[in-house]
Amino acid sequence: MNMAGGFTGLSCTAAALLAFLTYRFLFWPALFSPLARIPNAHWSVPFSRLWILRIRFTHRENKTLFAAHRRHGPVVRVGPNELSIDDVDCVRTVYQGGFEKTSWYSVFDNYGAVCMFSARPSPEHSARKRLISHVYSKSYIQSSPAASAQGQAILSERLLPILEQSTKNTQLPHGIDIYSVFMAATMDFIAGYLFGLKNGTDFLGDKAYREHFLELYRARNGYGYYDQEMPKFTKFCRRIGIPFCPKWVDAANRELGEWCLQLCDQISSSPEITDTDPRDEPVVWKSLVDGLRRDEATKGRNSLLYPVVFNFRLSVASELFDHVLAGQETAGLALTYLAWRLSQSLELQEKLRNELLGLTPNLRQRPDGTLDMPDSKQLDSLPLLHAVLTETLRLHAPIPGPQPRQTPEAGCRLGSYYVPGGVRVAALAYTLHRDEAVYPDAETWDHTRWLPGTATDDEKKLRNRQFWAFGSGGRMCIGSNFAMNEMKLMIAAIYSNYTSYIVDDEGVADQSDGYTSRPANEQLYLRFEKVV
Numbered sequence: 001m002n003m004a005g006g007f008t009g010l011s012c013t014a015a016a017l018l019a020f021l022t023y024r025f026l027f028w029p030a031l032f033s034p035l036a037r038i039p040n041a042h043w044s045v046p047f048s049r050l051w052i053l054r055i056r057f058t059h060r061e062n063k064t065l066f067a068a069h070r071r072h073g074p075v076v077r078v079g080p081n082e083l084s085i086d087d088v089d090c091v092r093t094v095y096q097g098g099f100e101k102t103s104w105y106s107v108f109d110n111y112g113a114v115c116m117f118s119a120r121p122s123p124e125h126s127a128r129k130r131l132i133s134h135v136y137s138k139s140y141i142q143s144s145p146a147a148s149a150q151g152q153a154i155l156s157e158r159l160l161p162i163l164e165q166s167t168k169n170t171q172l173p174h175g176i177d178i179y180s181v182f183m184a185a186t187m188d189f190i191a192g193y194l195f196g197l198k199n200g201t202d203f204l205g206d207k208a209y210r211e212h213f214l215e216l217y218r219a220r221n222g223y224g225y226y227d228q229e230m231p232k233f234t235k236f237c238r239r240i241g242i243p244f245c246p247k248w249v250d251a252a253n254r255e256l257g258e259w260c261l262q263l264c265d266q267i268s269s270s271p272e273i274t275d276t277d278p279r280d281e282p283v284v285w286k287s288l289v290d291g292l293r294r295d296e297a298t299k300g301r302n303s304l305l306y307p308v309v310f311n312f313r314l315s316v317a318s319e320l321f322d323h324v325l326a327g328q329e330t331a332g333l334a335l336t337y338l339a340w341r342l343s344q345s346l347e348l349q350e351k352l353r354n355e356l357l358g359l360t361p362n363l364r365q366r367p368d369g370t371l372d373m374p375d376s377k378q379l380d381s382l383p384l385l386h387a388v389l390t391e392t393l394r395l396h397a398p399i400p401g402p403q404p405r406q407t408p409e410a411g412c413r414l415g416s417y418y419v420p421g422g423v424r425v426a427a428l429a430y431t432l433h434r435d436e437a438v439y440p441d442a443e444t445w446d447h448t449r450w451l452p453g454t455a456t457d458d459e460k461k462l463r464n465r466q467f468w469a470f471g472s473g474g475r476m477c478i479g480s481n482f483a484m485n486e487m488k489l490m491i492a493a494i495y496s497n498y499t500s501y502i503v504d505d506e507g508v509a510d511q512s513d514g515y516t517s518r519p520a521n522e523q524l525y526l527r528f529e530k531v532v
């Protein structure tokens with residue numbers, strides 16, 4: 001009897017445990033969780049992350065989420081505790097509501113130090129942002145002698161001579177790889193603004209090192225997946241000697257990190273900065289370092305940035321490493337796609353050139369290769385230039401992938417749904433930019449949708465609200481004004497002086513699917529002819 005009673009007790013315990021597990025892992029997530037009312041992107045998502053992890057691992061997330069939103073609406077469940085949103089009101093709630101970033105962004109920490117982009121708590125991010133936000137404002141950039149002098153030097157002494165040489169070099173019958181050239185130019189622009197032209201880079205002049213750098217950067221692409229999506233498991237595997245990244249990826253990351261650290265050390269050890277040549281003013285570095293020292297002096301250990309001050313050298317390098325890499329890649333990709341689109345229409349190039357030559361002064365080169373810089377505000381207000389660039393950023397967004405945030409502890413409402421705290425939620429430019437109700441014929445590159453007089457005030461307002469190439473809210477891209485200024489300058493300088501023709505665009509139309517998005521072959525060959 002006692003033995004039978006024991007078996008009965010064990011059976012009851014097992015049955016109770018089975019019932020609990022069934023409820024906890026099957027019935028609760030599928031039927032009773034607050035997220036249960038939200039449409040599922042796949043039948044398995046209430047129970048497991050395997051579906052979305054597989055989609056991300058195979059680089060199909062953007063297109064898959066686009067299809068899911070078309071089927072199920074603006075809020076879609078993609079994991080047991082994860083949502084995707086595709087609605088401007090939801091976007092405003094999340095990104096203008098100050099929802100915190102998640103550990104997904106820790107992969108953007110550099111040298112073991114957090115940077116502004118990877119900072120998780122909003123107060124820490126805001127404290128970092130205050131140190132440098134003014135030098136990235138549109139008004140500062142448009143009136144900055146340093147930005148103007150650096151742009152003039154890069155355009156007249158580096159970029160345009162490369163295009164001029166390509167028109168004369170019989171060894172380049174197939175044109176030049178403008179993707180590589182733009183990646184070099186954007187690096188020189190952002191590095192010049194960070195460190196000053198003298199202490200920055202010359203990727204346009206040093207093609208061999210530029211190609212080496214791009215190869216290092218390619219090597220690291222795609223290997224942040226494990227650290228971002230399975231950080232605890234990945235960390236455990238490293239501890240027991242099972243790394244997910246090949247050694248050559250670690251070597252590439254180390255070399256890139258040492259390269260930026262060298263730039264930072266070089267400017268730190270330079271003599272006292274003077275204003276004798278505005279081209280050499282390290283605008284961002286100076287603002288960041290002065291701000292940190294001022295914060296340390298006034299607040300000391302009470303500062304939110306005290307850990308940064310404590311590890312001053314690596315923290316400064318971490319911040320600037322993020323700026324230099326993001327500033328190069330995103331603008332370089334956008335310029336590549338814009339040049340590709342313009343090269344498909346000689347008529348559009350002619351219209352753009354006529355607009356550009358109306359600037360006073362314009363960017364037409366003199367016989368000796370020199371040029372004058374236009375008024376930045378006048379350049380920024382050119383409607384056709386703005387339209388072609390904005391449409392390129394819409395259809396070919398350099399960062400089209402999801403930007404994760406975490407719902408606050410008290411929960412929130414997204415559309416008609418209540419969402420509890422601690423849920424990962426993300427919007428993505430890829431889906432927002434392809435809403436047919438906002439951008440008719442959304443898969444077609446049509447710059448005229450941004451021209452004055454082509455839409456009602458309400459339509460224009462909605463298009464601008466849903467344009468998300470730089471994100472939105474307090475944590476949107478801090479370098480958006482700098483990027484728009486440099487891209488408009490480069491396009492204006494090129495098409496004021498040259499006509500471009502496509503030579504080889506294989507793989508350009510096949511833009512990769514991921515957080516960032518590149519041409520499949522990472523190259524675009526164009527031929528340039530000097531305008532008489």
